[in-house]
Amino acid sequence: MSKVTRPLEVVDYCSNPKCEAEILLDQRVVKHGKDLYCGNNCLCEGLGAVVIKADDNFERGDAEKHENDPTD
Numbered sequence: 001m002s003k004v005t006r007p008l009e010v011v012d013y014c015s016n017p018k019c020e021a022e023i024l025l026d027q028r029v030v031k032h033g034k035d036l037y038c039g040n041n042c043l044c045e046g047l048g049a050v051v052i053k054a055d056d057n058f059e060r061g062d063a064e065k066h067e068n069d070p071t072d
Contacts, residue, residue, distance in 0.1 A: 008024050008025070009024060009025040010022045010023065010024060010025075011023055011024065011025050012036050014036065014037055014038040014042050015032075015035035015037055015042075015046055016037055016038075016042035016043075016045055016046040017046075018045065019038060019042050019045075021038045021042075023036055023038060030042075030043045032046075032047065
């Protein structure tokens with residue numbers, strides 16, 4: 001039996017242009033600035049982050065260096 005006692009209310013839409021899923025009242029979301037994202041994957045994609053795998057063949061030179069990198 002469902003415990004929903006009120007109708008689902010759309011309050012916003014995911015800020016990732018490739019997603020734009022409905023964000024419902026009381027839904028757990030990710031906020032960045034004024035933007036809401038339906039999840040971590042949409043946040044990363046919306047910010048332009050890239051997920052890579054650092055394996056045995058990964059060399060530090062293959063990745064861009066960050067100016068605040070503590071390992072330099």
